Amino acid sequence: MPEEDLKPLLSTLARLAPEGRAALLPALHAAQAMYGYISERVAQAVAQALGVPLADVYGVIEFYSMFYDRPVGRSILRICTDAACQLRGSEKALDEACQRYGVVEGQMSADGEWTVERAPCLGLCNRAPAVNLGLPPQYIGEPEQHVFAPRSYAYGLRDPEGGAAADHIAGNPRLITVLCNGVKAASLETYISAGGMRAVHKWIGERRSPAELISEIKASGLVGMGGAAFPTGIKWEGAANAVGETKFLVINADESEPGTFKDRVLLEGDPCRVLEGAMLGAYAIGAHKIYCYMRGEYSLAIGRVNDAIGQLREAGYLGKNIVGSDYSLDVEIRAGAGAYICGEETALFESIEGKRGFPRIKPPFPTTHGLFGQPTVINNVETLAKVPLILSDGVAAFRSLGTEKSPGTKLFCLSGDVIQPGLYEVPFGVTLRHLLFDLAGGVEGGELQAVLLGGAAGAFATAQHLDVRLSFEDLRAAGLPLGSGVVMVFNQQRSMGSVMASLARFFAHESCGKCYPCQMGTQRQYEILQRVAAGRSQPGDAERLQDVGWTMTDSSLCGLGQTAASAVLSALRLWPELVAQ
């Protein structure tokens, strides 16, 4: 194999070098983009330029699915085979793609043109089966400082031809999705004419008290929409009061929970709204830098957020002394590289710091010891999208919708056997029946068998739960999670054993391997459920799944392991006959 010309890489590395190890992921993205894979020689150059030990660089390359240590096809076709896509024929699509290009799954074609891979959830569950086609990279950052980010064309195999709106976005009232049309991003100008940026002018422009801002957020009852439902105001207050040289606000746009695509739709449709929320959060805690960590597969969203940041800089909303104040603030996009675990907040910090995405032991918590060891607030995209509403229209207006304990609206991601899959914005407290039947047209292909609520880390509901109101308090009382807003529907024809095996495969693929319960438990759970799906369950499997499941739930180090058995354990309660006792 001819030796690569290192010149272009070395000039990129020279620019990244002052950041040291923290520039490792951007450097590897650049290397991957320039040479198609990361050879030993290229990895050595990266290690040398950034001052990172060779073995550590290799460890990072090996951790992330989108970095390759050996040649891959010039085009990489990633086909999602997780739950929602599996229902709609993704295994067949994967077989067909392999046949068409004459390859075995995961291998490169003889002419070096194609690699076909099985991919974890691509966040296109509403357009299943989903495909992600790797393309030459895009540049992000300021023009003279640009770095590479992965670029791909993501589409559903059943998307309408000719670029028509592919994401169905509905519900009522549409407060945070009002500008999302599934086609193109709302510009800053559009966002402003729809009432956007008022909160930034009101709070940052007039230099109003951050403490007062935080008390508004606390009074609004806003909680995190990524799944954990932690009160946002309390998180902000913790970081505001924490002592540290520098503070950070991080946008967690690493959406990867199977069945979830709400953050993608928001970032693709109305990126300025999310960024305005982040700016207000940064101001509240005294941060001058925002990191927007976006999953590497969300190429369209990365490009649109990058454009939005450019528009905000141009208009004086980002940079030095924003909106006439003496407060300075900027945003940097960081592209992930294919690791669900990096949606876990501390693993995400490790990833920005140029390391393998291993979650940290908590405590200490991010509000005091976060990114680079500094006080950090990390919020989900949907959470941040709600902040401008609260701070421009007031707490009372925000609380006029939803319930006392779950105020405002919520985004639900409907996929699977449903007539109209899509993103639905509804007030907290509507029933599952309303969402599924009145808004989404009901079940496709037969009677309702089950609904997976909250994602792969969620739990199954059945027809008896249709009248449960979708609020934190009502769902908790029914023993169901809201999670990230996933509503994945399964009709009576579906084999729930196969569905469970697919969820288990996801976790086995995405476990980071740090703590024993999850590292081995996700694998053992997958092996058992594979034989359950194949109708070859062995005596004792029910108890094995319980032991493995509860060990992961009770003893894992982070939220991934603690919820990796959640859906499976709920399925065992509903359908014990699927597994041999």
Add this chain to the structure above:
Amino acid sequence: MEDSQPRMIHLVIDGQPVDVNEGATLLDAARQAGKEVPTICYHDHCTANGLCRMCVVEVEGARLLSPACVAQAAEGMTVHTRTARVERSRRTILEMLASSVDLSDAPEIQGLMALYSADAQRFPDASRRSHPVIDDNPMYIRDYSKCVLCWRCVQVCAEDAQYTFALNFSKRGYETSIATFYDKGMMETSCVFCGQCVGVCPTGALKPKRQWLLETGMGAEDVLSQTRSKARRKRRSEHTPGND
């Protein structure tokens, strides 16, 4: 001014009151109280990472089990070290280990298996982590089929001791293994053959090459001929009586 006297923390472990210095972990506290809490990855001279979760204990009021090696003792805590929940986790972790890794050279873990009535055959048809033995230097061999991923070797090679950074990981999840840069032979890495990794390995995955060769039944002279440089061998033969 800081107090020169450390603050005392009062807690109850398995019904027994214990006083420990502020900053003590639950593992410290349990040991002080004479309670046996099992560990695998923990090592007194390595950074505790809370990986193996064998040391989990039940703290009243906590939703999850707490890893004793990293959880700090707090005033008024009530801790249980051997509840049914705790035992289920420990037993299942041991059973999963036995179904993944060759524990034949790990007597401590075998002892724990007996103590917790863990069944090594619990998981039929489980895929095991099998790797060929790596014999790429005269000092030690690497038999990663026996590796329990305690991370000690990676840590002592890095900031916990030697600052050599020859070792890290390949892959992730169940497929994780300890690796050098692009799986290069140890002679081609930054390894300085300090031997600290071999010293901290709990399962015989890293072993002195001499020991390994002796275990295969090889005679002492042959072992030395394979593990010494030519110059050393020559010197030795010059001093061997009857060799003039």
